Amino acid sequence: MLNNMYPLEVMFENEHGKIMKQKVEYEWKPVLCSRCRNFRHELSECRMKLKEETRNTEMNKEQQMGKINQAPTN
Numbered sequence: 306m307l308n309n310m311y312p313l314e315v316m317f318e319n320e321h322g323k324i325m326k327q328k329v330e331y332e333w334k335p336v337l338c339s340r341c342r343n344f345r346h347e348l349s350e351c352r353m354k355l356k357e358e359t360r361n362t363e364m365n366k367e368q369q370m371g372k373i374n375q376a377p378t379n
């Protein structure tokens with residue numbers, strides 16, 4: 306559930322060895338990237354996705370160049 310993914314409180318031991326509860330405040334919008342499953346960014350901002358798209362674009366360019374080069378030149 307969402308509440309478990311984004312805990313509002315965390316437990317920690319203070320300097321006196323006492324277990325304390327600390328409220329957690331998220332400064333960032335809790336988003337989960339569906340590509341690399343990292344928080345802090347959405348799929349549209351995913352670096353992994355951008356990297357892949359850049360690579361694909363470069364590959365497409367190479368393929369297009371290859372087609373042109375393979376065209377018969379009579």
Ligand SMILES: [Zn+2]
Pocket residue numbers: 338339340341342343346347348350351352353354
């Ligand atoms: Zn991502």
